Amino acid sequence: MKKGTAHNCRAIVVGCMDFRLRSDIRKWTAKLEGGFDRLAIAGGVKNLPFVLEQVELSYKLHHICEVYLMNHEDCGAYGEEGTLKKHRQDLSFAKKIIKQKFPKLKIVTLFQKLNGNFVEV
Numbered sequence: 087m088k089k090g091t092a093h094n095c096r097a098i099v100v101g102c103m104d105f106r107l108r109s110d111i112r113k114w115t116a117k118l119e120g121g122f123d124r125l126a127i128a129g130g131v132k133n134l135p136f137v138l139e140q141v142e143l144s145y146k147l148h149h150i151c152e153v154y155l156m157n158h159e160d161c162g163a164y165g166e167e168g169t170l171k172k173h174r175q176d177l178s179f180a181k182k183i184i185k186q187k188f189p190k191l192k193i194v195t196l197f198q199k200l201n202g203n204f205v206e207v
């Protein structure tokens with residue numbers, strides 16, 4: 087990571103816009119020193135082309151080196167199809183696609199429970 091310029095940050099954090107998640111995401115990201123871009127979008131990685139575009143911008147503009155992809159329990163954007171298996175599949179696919187485009191980025195996939203726990207998946 088380039089240091090010394092105010093316009094760089096460490097990561098982009100991608101997660102659902104669901105208001106129920108906000109305070110837990112805030113607590114979780116408090117440990118991310120170096121700043122991060124935040125993408126809040128219904129369904130987290132569900133709309134992958136849009137997520138990819140935003141990651142690319144974050145990479146170009148702020149020289150990020152880490153990507154955190156978060157989907158969550160009981161996501162309205164997924165509805166009935168939102169099983170843990172489905173979230174796991176979508177997260178790992180998103181990770182794969184981002185990795186292909188940006189091999190140097192560290193990518194972490196997380197599943198957020200409504201009780202505030204984040205599980206690495």
Ligand SMILES: [Zn+2]
Pocket residue numbers: 102103104128129130158160161162163
């Ligand atoms: Zn959601």
